[in-house]
Amino acid sequence: MKETYHVLGLMSGTSLDGLDMAYCSFWKESGRWCFSLNKSTCIEYTPDFQEKLKRSIELSALDLLLLNNEFGKWMGEQAKTFINENQLEVDFVSSHGHTVFHQIDKELTYQIGAGQTLANAAGQKVICDFRTLDVTLGGQGAPLVPIGDELLFSDYDFCLNLGGISNASFRINGMRQAFDISPANMLLSYILKSTGNSFDDEGKMARSGKLVEPLWNALNALGFYQQSFPKSLGYEWFRDEMKPLIDDSHASIEDQLHTAVHHIAFQISESLKPYATANNKMLVTGGGAKNLFLIEMIQHYLDNSIMVVIPETSVIDFKEAIVFAFMGVLRSEGEINCLSSVTGASKDSTSGVIFYPW
CATH class of the missing domain: 3.30.420.40 (ATPase, nucleotide binding domain)
Known part of the structure; x- marks a missing residue:
């Protein structure tokens, strides 16, 4: 196990206020996980981009895929700027993305913010897509916090x-x-x-x-x-x-x-x-x-x-970004990060897809 993880957590929620960024450290003491929130910020969406995200549910398949890449690139650029300006040591970026579809009756959940595009733009390893695995196991894919x-x-x-x-x-x-x-x-x-x-x-x-x-x-x-x-x-x-x-x-x-x-x-x-x-x-x-x-x-x-x-x-503002950073840590350690007792899935799982920058 790595002694201490330094992770940048990214979260965009249904409130559409902006992109929450939480730079956290995680370690274990006496077998218990501990954390510190070292630096954080919220990048507000412009009114136009906020409206674009709000209406993403109505887009054609092609336009949604284009937005997926656009949003991933934008998040990666914000992460890179934040890391460089604050001279941060980062093991990886852990991203929730932004939910467009969540229709569990159809076994569908979809978060935009393409992982590979994000990794390339940030120049960092990325862990993302934390909901899909649970849904394929019969769960709600939510809540994950x-x-x-x-x-x-x-x-x-x-x-x-x-x-x-x-x-x-x-x-x-x-x-x-x-x-x-x-x-x-x-x-x-x-x-x-x-x-x-x-x-x-x-x-x-x-x-x-x-x-x-x-x-x-x-x-x-x-x-x-x-x-x-x-x-x-x-x-x-x-x-x-x-x-x-x-x-x-x-x-x-x-x-x-x-x-x-x-x-x-x-x-x-x-x-x-x-x-x-x-x-x-x-x-x-x-x-x-x-x-x-x-x-x-x-x-x-x-x-x-x-x-x-x-x-x-x-903590009020950045708890979700902190937890998604932590979910990336648990994914790295191969520990359970999605609880079937919460989501109704057939089993607990270790979710998250890893992308490396090129």
């Missing part, structure tokens, strides 16, 4: 991520379980789009609104919430199932946001409270952790069953 919750953040009883989609992981009978709960920032950003704002600062607009009962009832009645886990969400589900409910609502933006925040918090509570025991703590990360109104509502619906813990900003 729970391996990091299990091995890096085990001091917490629950780990909740509030990204484009909310998901959580926790242990039941000694086994890690996890699933997508509901749209989160994806829903809030969609409601906000007509205002020209990309986010609701601290949830102030949402706080000023009031609950719209017809919308509240319609959102909570969606069939996904009655499904048992493992289960996962993609943009396609949001577009087909939730977006029409928002479009049909004639309430003000503030009232829609207020109702959406209550909906997200309520679904999180409904999903997690049944598994709470005494003095439980929950680590909350992702962009939604900065939405103070959302955090207050989550704690409100959870009551005293689970205590919400907000970590330092760097």
